[in-house]
Amino acid sequence: MNKRRTKYEIYAEILEAVLRRGPLPITRIAYGAGLPVDRAKRAVQFLVSKGLLKEENIGDMKVYILTKRGGELLEALKVIRKYMS
DSSP, rough: OOOOHHHHHHHHHHHHHHHHHHHHHHHHHHHHOOOOHHHHHHHHHHHHEEEETTEEETTTTEEEOOHHHHHHHHHHHHHHHHOOO
Protein backbone atom coordinates (compact mmCIF):
# COMPACT_ATOMS: atom_id res chain seq x y z
CA MET A 1 0.00 0.00 0.00
CA ASN A 2 1.23 3.51 -0.83
CA LYS A 3 2.04 5.59 2.26
CA ARG A 4 1.17 9.27 1.91
CA ARG A 5 3.85 11.74 2.90
CA THR A 6 3.12 14.54 5.33
CA LYS A 7 3.76 18.11 4.23
CA TYR A 8 6.74 18.17 6.60
CA GLU A 9 8.24 15.11 4.91
CA ILE A 10 7.77 16.82 1.54
CA TYR A 11 9.38 20.04 2.83
CA ALA A 12 12.30 18.01 4.20
CA GLU A 13 12.77 16.24 0.85
CA ILE A 14 12.81 19.57 -0.97
CA LEU A 15 15.36 21.04 1.45
CA GLU A 16 17.44 17.85 1.23
CA ALA A 17 17.45 17.98 -2.59
CA VAL A 18 18.70 21.58 -2.55
CA LEU A 19 21.30 20.75 0.12
CA ARG A 20 22.67 17.79 -1.88
CA ARG A 21 22.70 19.39 -5.33
CA GLY A 22 23.16 23.11 -4.63
CA PRO A 23 21.12 25.84 -6.35
CA LEU A 24 18.29 24.20 -8.30
CA PRO A 25 15.50 25.34 -10.63
CA ILE A 26 11.97 24.33 -9.73
CA THR A 27 11.87 21.42 -12.20
CA ARG A 28 14.93 19.79 -10.60
CA ILE A 29 13.49 20.32 -7.13
CA ALA A 30 10.23 18.68 -8.23
CA TYR A 31 12.16 15.74 -9.68
CA GLY A 32 14.36 15.40 -6.57
CA ALA A 33 11.36 15.43 -4.23
CA GLY A 34 9.15 13.23 -6.42
CA LEU A 35 6.47 15.87 -6.90
CA PRO A 36 4.57 17.33 -9.84
CA VAL A 37 5.94 20.78 -10.72
CA ASP A 38 2.77 22.63 -9.67
CA ARG A 39 2.84 21.10 -6.16
CA ALA A 40 6.58 21.70 -5.90
CA LYS A 41 6.05 25.38 -6.78
CA ARG A 42 3.53 25.81 -3.96
CA ALA A 43 5.78 24.08 -1.44
CA VAL A 44 8.87 26.04 -2.55
CA GLN A 45 6.99 29.35 -2.35
CA PHE A 46 5.98 28.44 1.22
CA LEU A 47 9.60 27.62 2.11
CA VAL A 48 10.77 30.92 0.55
CA SER A 49 8.12 32.85 2.51
CA LYS A 50 9.43 31.31 5.75
CA GLY A 51 13.06 32.12 4.93
CA LEU A 52 14.11 28.48 4.48
CA LEU A 53 14.97 28.81 0.80
CA LYS A 54 16.17 31.86 -1.10
CA GLU A 55 15.23 32.66 -4.70
CA GLU A 56 17.99 33.95 -6.97
CA ASN A 57 18.47 34.51 -10.67
CA ILE A 58 21.51 32.97 -12.33
CA GLY A 59 21.53 34.34 -15.84
CA ASP A 60 17.97 33.92 -17.05
CA MET A 61 17.25 30.96 -14.76
CA LYS A 62 15.49 31.23 -11.39
CA VAL A 63 17.09 28.92 -8.82
CA TYR A 64 16.52 28.20 -5.16
CA ILE A 65 19.24 28.08 -2.51
CA LEU A 66 19.11 26.65 1.01
CA THR A 67 19.40 29.32 3.72
CA LYS A 68 21.12 28.84 7.07
CA ARG A 69 17.68 28.67 8.69
CA GLY A 70 16.60 26.02 6.17
CA GLY A 71 19.64 23.92 6.99
CA GLU A 72 18.89 24.19 10.70
CA LEU A 73 15.29 23.07 10.15
CA LEU A 74 16.47 20.14 8.03
CA GLU A 75 18.80 18.99 10.83
CA ALA A 76 15.99 19.31 13.39
CA LEU A 77 13.64 17.27 11.19
CA LYS A 78 16.31 14.55 10.87
CA VAL A 79 16.60 14.35 14.68
CA ILE A 80 12.83 14.15 15.06
CA ARG A 81 12.60 11.45 12.36
CA LYS A 82 15.31 9.44 14.14
CA TYR A 83 13.39 9.49 17.41
CA MET A 84 10.05 8.73 15.78
CA SER A 85 11.22 5.55 14.06
